Amino acid sequence: MKILVTGTAGFIGFHLAKRLLERGDEVVGVDVINDYYDVELKYARLEESGIAREKIVYDQPVTSTKYEHYVFLKLDLNDKDGMMELFNNHHFDAVCNLAAQAGVRYSLTNPEAYVESNISGFLNVLECCRYAKVKHLLYASSSSVYGLNTKMPFSVHHNVDHPVSLYAASKKCNELMAHAYSHLFDLPTTALRFFTVYGPWGRPDMALFIFTKAIMEGKPIEVFNNGNMSRDFTYIDDIVEGILRLIDKPAAVNTNWDSEQPDPASSKVPFRLFNIGRGAPVTLLDFVKEIEENIGLPAIKNFLPMQSGDVAATWADVSGLVNEMEYKPKTSIKEGVHEFIDWYKMFYGYNKEAHKRARIRPSNQIHVYATKI
Incomplete structure (x- = not known):
């Protein structure tokens, strides 16, 4: 076509x-x-x-x-x-x-x-x-x-x-x-x-991109609704x-x-x-944990209240896609986050030991504003 x-x-x-x-x-x-x-x-x-x-x-x-x-x-x-x-x-x-x-x-x-x-x-x-x-x-x-x-x-x-x-x-x-x-x-x-679409070549205003960049740079990530969030990534x-x-x-x-x-x-x-959607929501804190494990560095978490325009959870019923198209998304968060971070390291260049040395102490953190998950 x-x-x-x-x-x-x-x-x-x-x-x-x-x-x-x-x-x-x-x-x-x-x-x-x-x-x-x-x-x-x-x-x-x-x-x-x-x-x-x-x-x-x-x-x-x-x-x-x-x-x-x-x-x-x-x-x-x-x-x-x-x-x-x-x-x-x-x-x-x-x-x-x-x-x-x-x-x-x-x-x-x-x-x-x-x-x-x-x-x-x-x-x-x-x-x-x-x-x-x-x-x-x-x-x-x-x-x-x-x-x-x-x-x-x-x-x-x-x-x-x-x-x-x-x-x-x-x-x-x-x-x-x-x-x-x-x-x-x-x-x-x-x-x-x-x-909540994510993966290699993703948008810099989305949570995975923001969290990955901040964790690698030793900056805090903003965890909205005090972590009581879930998304159907x-x-x-x-x-x-x-x-x-x-x-x-x-x-x-x-x-x-x-x-x-x-x-x-x-x-x-x-x-x-x-x-x-994948039809399987993941908590925000579990999502962050997967990022930490792939990078090999801990996140500095700044817990905040819910932001205007946000919702606490999303979860897709994909029965229409399954019944009419015989298809259901299946990529796990573990696999997907791994693929993204591999791409991120390749695209932006990343040396774990150098980033460890450059990480700022928590008391001197710069405040970073994250956008929609």
């Missing part, structure tokens, strides 16, 4: 594009390469995919030197003319929209970024898919949409009308917008509710495998859908929702 993947300088988009290319698909990648986090990491992901940094010019295609069927464009989803031209120049069989403004706590101080990227940008994607008659649109949602829900595990059949952050609200908005386009224009859409390869299986099976009408007892996960139009 010929597939458009937005956000290919990002963590999940980078890995998805690679897997699609390895299985023989043709991929067009798009990313605006914003500075929400270190752009050097984003350019490094692109270079790992054969996209030379010096050749990247806005709205100009760059062909990969590593994959002959991979073309990348630096492009803003809010560039309506540029997006329309992109869809006119290519006839995409499927679109996977992973480009978005991420992060929960960032939304407390930069709300406009979420409206611009996650809502206005997504509207342009929907419009382009509509006019190009794309056969299947998949898009990133988030476990954050479950908000105030406390019934575990989180199910796509649950109501999610009580978000606790603007980020979560923007992802819920994406699902509503997609349903409207599925209804009005018969556009098959699939929402991908990701659960999901390894990147498992996330990508779930997406691959869903790409190949476009959303279809649920002929048993009942408008008097509406199921949020499907519809009488080609619309559906899927959780992609």
Whole structure:
């Protein structure tokens, strides 16, 4: 197939594009390469995919030197003319929209970024898919949409009308917008509710990255809710495998859908929702312990109360993925954390003995603010 993947300088988009290319698909990648986090990491992901940094010019295609069927464009989803031209120049069989403004706590101080990227940008994607008659649109949602829900595990059949952050609200908005386009224009859409994705080439604003860096540098890590947190950490390869299986099976009408007892996960139009998570939450302190064991150094823990916009626990019900796609993520935390830290040491360079000598005494620690887990 010929597939458009937005956000290919990002963590999940980078890995998805690679897997699609390895299985023989043709991929067009798009990313605006914003500075929400270190752009050097984003350019490094692109270079790992054969996209030379010096050749990247806005709205100009760059062909990969590593994959002959991979073309990348630096492009803003809010560039309506540029997006329309992109869809006119290519006839995409499927679109996977992973480009978005991420992060929960960032939304407390930069709300406009979420409206611009996650809502206005997504509207342009929907419009382009509509006019190009794309056969299947998949898009990133988030476990954050479950908000105030406390019934575990989180199910796509649950109501999610009580978000606790603007980020979560923007992802819920994406699902509503997609349903409207599925209804009005018969556009098959699939929402991908990701659960705390981690692994090599991961985001620097996520817990694993923050904790690893701080422990290696002898700085404290911030443990929110006094450690009474758990997350359904999901390894990147498992996330990508779930997406691959869903790409190949476009959303279809649920002929048993009942408008008097509406199921949020499907519809009488080609619309559906899927959780992609491991289905096995891990406590934050157990997660930290695994990092410590892989690095061989102890963490200096700074226990703090719950932060605004956070939830105490996430846990994915992945029965839909299992029943419909015959797939369940399975990578253990032990294996996944090991893979990440091996990559981190390779990418940033790490000498355990040198780091031990450079570690600061606890009484002289610099306070470090961690972002969303």
